[in-house]
Amino acid sequence: MCAKRSLSRSDADQPGGELDRIDKRILKLLQNDATLSNVALAERVNLSPAACLRRVEKLKRDGVISRVVAHLDPEQLQAGMVVLIGVVLDRSTPESFAAFEEAAQKVSGCMECHVVTGEFDYFMLVRTRDSQSFNRLHAEQLLYLPGVRQIRSFMGLRQVVSTHQVPI
Incomplete structure (x- = not known):
């Protein structure tokens, strides 16, 4: 059995800075399975449970881990x-962007909304039951979004890649 590396208090509590290989390993493991107990996580990264918990709590405090879902x-x-x-x-003003962004947050099934470059101002990712329910959503909500000149919809036929894991 490998000996657990114990961090000194100053190692785990340093503000900011670069993530070391242990922090990165913790993040990779938690991205794959956030239900890992602290003891199991500590074992996998070769730390004592106390040192591992300090690191995870610091990653949370620093906002690197923003939430667990x-x-x-x-x-x-x-x-x-x-x-x-x-x-x-229809216009590129701070007011029109703000009004659209506020309204987009209320669209049923909207999972993501991004300001983009190129021919569109925004891309939204919406989930719905089927084409009929999307048609209702379009007629009841999307057509009424403020400041919109054009909406183009692209229905997914088959998912090829989908992940929430950030490259580390």
Whole structure:
């Protein structure tokens, strides 16, 4: 059995700075399975449980770990259809962007909304049950988003890659 490397208090509590290989290993393991107990995580990164917990808590305090969530199966929750929506605003003013962004946060099934470069101002990722439910969403919500000149929808046919794991 490998000896556990114990960190001094100053190692685990240093503010900011670069992530070391142990922090990166912790993050990779937690991205793959956030239900790992602290003891199991400590064992996998070769630290004492106390030292491992200090590191995880520091990663949380520093905002590197922003939250811990459960990944749900959209198919089982009647949200299997993914639609990418390109949005062009009629004006490029701070006010029109702010109004659109506030309204986009209220769109049913909107999982992501990004300001982008190129021919669109925004891309939204929306999940819905099927094409009929997307058609209702389009008619009842998307058409009423403020400042929109054009909306182009792209329905996903088959998922090739989907991950929430950030490259480390």
